[in-house]
Amino acid sequence: MVAIVDGSITKFGKRKESLLQLISEVGIPLVKKYEIDFVIVSNTYSGELNSISGLNNLATTYLGIDKVPSIRVDNTSGSGGSALLVAKSLLDSKMANTVLVIGAEKMSEKSTKQVTSVIASLLPREERMAGLTLPSLAGLLSKEYMKRYDAPREAFARVAVKNHHNGSLNPYAHVQKEVSLEEVLKSPVIADPLTLYEFTPISDGACALLMVRSEDSYSFTKKPVFIKGIGTASDTSSISERENILSLNSVRNAGVIAKKTAKVEKVDFAELHDMSTVLEIVQAEELGLLKKGEGWKAYFDTVTEINGEMPINTSGGLNSKGHPIGASGVAQAYEAFLQLRREAGQRQVKDARTGLSLSMAGFGNSATVLIYGEEP
Amino acid sequence: MVAIVDGSITKFGKRKESLLQLISEVGIPLVKKYEIDFVIVSNTYSGELNSISGLNNLATTYLGIDKVPSIRVDNTSGSGGSALLVAKSLLDSKMANTVLVIGAEKMSEKSTKQVTSVIASLLPREERMAGLTLPSLAGLLSKEYMKRYDAPREAFARVAVKNHHNGSLNPYAHVQKEVSLEEVLKSPVIADPLTLYEFTPISDGACALLMVRSEDSYSFTKKPVFIKGIGTASDTSSISERENILSLNSVRNAGVIAKKTAKVEKVDFAELHDMSTVLEIVQAEELGLLKKGEGWKAYFDTVTEINGEMPINTSGGLNSKGHPIGASGVAQAYEAFLQLRREAGQRQVKDARTGLSLSMAGFGNSATVLIYGEEP
Numbered sequence: 001m002v003a004i005v006d007g008s009i010t011k012f013g014k015r016k017e018s019l020l021q022l023i024s025e026v027g028i029p030l031v032k033k034y035e036i037d038f039v040i041v042s043n044t045y046s047g048e049l050n051s052i053s054g055l056n057n058l059a060t061t062y063l064g065i066d067k068v069p070s071i072r073v074d075n076t077s078g079s080g081g082s083a084l085l086v087a088k089s090l091l092d093s094k095m096a097n098t099v100l101v102i103g104a105e106k107m108s109e110k111s112t113k114q115v116t117s118v119i120a121s122l123l124p125r126e127e128r129m130a131g132l133t134l135p136s137l138a139g140l141l142s143k144e145y146m147k148r149y150d151a152p153r154e155a156f157a158r159v160a161v162k163n164h165h166n167g168s169l170n171p172y173a174h175v176q177k178e179v180s181l182e183e184v185l186k187s188p189v190i191a192d193p194l195t196l197y198e199f200t201p202i203s204d205g206a207c208a209l210l211m212v213r214s215e216d217s218y219s220f221t222k223k224p225v226f227i228k229g230i231g232t233a234s235d236t237s238s239i240s241e242r243e244n245i246l247s248l249n250s251v252r253n254a255g256v257i258a259k260k261t262a263k264v265e266k267v268d269f270a271e272l273h274d275m276s277t278v279l280e281i282v283q284a285e286e287l288g289l290l291k292k293g294e295g296w297k298a299y300f301d302t303v304t305e306i307n308g309e310m311p312i313n314t315s316g317g318l319n320s321k322g323h324p325i326g327a328s329g330v331a332q333a334y335e336a337f338l339q340l341r342r343e344a345g346q347r348q349v350k351d352a353r354t355g356l357s358l359s360m361a362g363f364g365n366s367a368t369v370l371i372y373g374e375e376p
Numbered sequence: 377m378v379a380i381v382d383g384s385i386t387k388f389g390k391r392k393e394s395l396l397q398l399i400s401e402v403g404i405p406l407v408k409k410y411e412i413d414f415v416i417v418s419n420t421y422s423g424e425l426n427s428i429s430g431l432n433n434l435a436t437t438y439l440g441i442d443k444v445p446s447i448r449v450d451n452t453s454g455s456g457g458s459a460l461l462v463a464k465s466l467l468d469s470k471m472a473n474t475v476l477v478i479g480a481e482k483m484s485e486k487s488t489k490q491v492t493s494v495i496a497s498l499l500p501r502e503e504r505m506a507g508l509t510l511p512s513l514a515g516l517l518s519k520e521y522m523k524r525y526d527a528p529r530e531a532f533a534r535v536a537v538k539n540h541h542n543g544s545l546n547p548y549a550h551v552q553k554e555v556s557l558e559e560v561l562k563s564p565v566i567a568d569p570l571t572l573y574e575f576t577p578i579s580d581g582a583c584a585l586l587m588v589r590s591e592d593s594y595s596f597t598k599k600p601v602f603i604k605g606i607g608t609a610s611d612t613s614s615i616s617e618r619e620n621i622l623s624l625n626s627v628r629n630a631g632v633i634a635k636k637t638a639k640v641e642k643v644d645f646a647e648l649h650d651m652s653t654v655l656e657i658v659q660a661e662e663l664g665l666l667k668k669g670e671g672w673k674a675y676f677d678t679v680t681e682i683n684g685e686m687p688i689n690t691s692g693g694l695n696s697k698g699h700p701i702g703a704s705g706v707a708q709a710y711e712a713f714l715q716l717r718r719e720a721g722q723r724q725v726k727d728a729r730t731g732l733s734l735s736m737a738g739f740g741n742s743a744t745v746l747i748y749g750e751e752p
């Protein structure tokens with residue numbers, strides 16, 4: 001088993017700093033304190049968006065640790081989860097005793113149109129040609145969900161209200177302001193029926209974690225956070241080939257594996273991959289956090305709020321915290337780290353002892369679920 | 377310990393097939409025969425050169441195994457070595473029982489000028505601005521080597537003659553023809569004194585390997601090839617900061633670690649990262665395969681030829697086989713696999729029992745050395 005023993009995050013948002021400066025901002029505090037054996041940079045678009053290749057080697061040079069071996073791990077939006085999985089493997093196999101995982105993406109150097117086009121390059125050619133984009137798929141999913149489960153459109157908007165509230169309590173979140181239900185419903189439609197506030201903004205940001213094997217962790221900190229289980233699973237990239245757009249098989253399967261390896265049935269909070277509001281509900285159902293077909297009802301109550309029975313996206317989620325592609329999955333783990341150390345400030349979940357995060361690529365092409373605990 | 381139990385390669389060269397078609401060409405024969413737990417795609421430039429992101433997820437869809445989890449591992453020219461290191465870790469940590477590593481790059485979609493500019497994006501900004509490129513660094517290195525060790529310029533040209541001869545015996549090599557010493561010396565100068573034939577061409581290609589834990593390997597094949605040791609090390613990306621341009625610290629350090637973990641002192645053949653001819657000599661010296669400062673003398677004799685005492689780049693090396701960035705390190709391991717199974721045809725090294733490969737990023741930013749054996 002492995003543990004997270006320290007971490008660091010930048011404010012997410014439109015940042016003036018370059019990609020390598022964001023990496024330095026989170027990496028330098030950690031390399032000053034610890035001897036690092038291996039660096040994993042979780043990043044997808046340094047070439048397309050920042051004209052940089054060999055990012056991991058440039059990163060170690062910027063951090064002043066250029067003798068330390070490094071790689072870049074990419075799995076698009078799910079890169080962070082994959083990077084944590086690789087870090088765990090390197091530690092398990094004793095290829096390294098300390099691994100620094102840095103998730104980072106600098107997206108605002110290019111126009112929104114360019115970013116959208118680059119992100120669409122992960123869809124199969126035929127679907128791209130048919131004009132499908134990730135937002136349009138979210139629109140389709142929400143309509144299907146409403147039809148199948150007789151859910152009101154307002155349920156999705158309520159996800160945004162809750163996540164913007166949580167984000168307003170997170171000093172590192174991109175959006176940093178509350179929105180009302182009316183504001184969400186009246187904001188411009190992006191993919192019918194979903195509106196602007198129901199999609200993650202385009203953000204820059206970075207997050208770093210120091211990981212070690214569990215047996216070493218107490219020599220780094222009094223409060224390590226243990227990765228009790230990890231599961232990864234995949235599904236077809238081609239949405240049109242899926243039997244049922246409402247089934248995120250990769251999410252469900254990754255969750256089953258993670259819970260089984262962790263020997264944990266119930267968690268005290270979860271960070272999900274709410275690229276759009278509807279995804280949070282469907283993911284929570286696939287992971288067994290909310291009841292299948294009834295997840296939407298939880299949003300007409302306090303269930304998923306910070307003080308509810310099943311707090312979801314206390315950080316603000318991708319929806320309000322932002323989604324710098326390679327950084328997101330790492331930042332989810334950082335929120336779990338803060339929660340389980342009782343360091344989440346105004347967002348603190350009371351008596352949090354176990355948590356879960358879901359890092360997802362594309363529209364469920366792949367998923368990595370991690371389960372965290374304050375005890376090994 | 378882990379082993380390679382099967383493999384597949386495309387012909388390297390200017391190929392009409394797309395990146396995903398090249399991946400299918402090597403992947404499909406293996407996914408038809410084996411159950412795959414995890415896919416690692418070793419690739420650097422799918423975004424910049426092929427407008428594809430999420431390559432690993434598209435790859436599993438093309439291979440008809442889209443339920444299998446996957447990631448992309450990038451370390452520029454050294455991606456292949458890094459991917460093998462990650463594969464070993466995943467197997468060691470039992471995150472997977474079978475890992476399919478696919479190295480692939482499709483470079484000829486863009487013009488040579490565009491490719492050169494994209495590759496230069498791995499250099500630190502200041503060095504890029506100063507007009508440094510990887511070829512210009514190779515030119516500087518060769519002049520320094522000649523001066524320091526009183527070596528004749530012809531030594532480098534002889535590397536190209538030997539590697540083109542080997543490549544002419546390799547049906548998968550890009551160049552497929554012998555060149556004479558005169559032809560090498562008279563071809564256009566790329567970076568004084570080095571000429572066209574002394575640099576790797578721009579190639580497309582893919583190579584796949586199936587890896588399992590050693591204890592499982594004999595249930596896959598009668599002749600597994602074991603990865604006895606692996607070492608990875610890094611150095612500054614900034615060449616101007618190095619004390620001595622002739623010292624490839626990452627190569628030397630990775631070699632020391634690999635030999636120590638393998639408990640092997642002498643190998644029977646080596647595949648090196650001869651992006652240019654001079655690098656083969658300097659790398660062979662750093663790895664202790666040839667004597668420091670005297671490596672060039674071996675090329676006025678038969679030492680490094682297929683039937684010599686220390687055969688180097690029997691495959692033709694990057695120089696003649698080609699260098700599809702993400703594929704190269706994987707293809708080196710495939711050559712070792714063939715040699716140790718006595719399946720290298722006209723290139724077969726007699727009584728080969730142990731081999732070495734060096735996968736290098738940039739100009740020695742990082743290096744991964746693997747040591748292979750026919751026995752565990």
Ligand SMILES: [Ca+2]
Pocket residue numbers: 056057058060061065066067610611612613741742
């Ligand atoms: Ca470096």
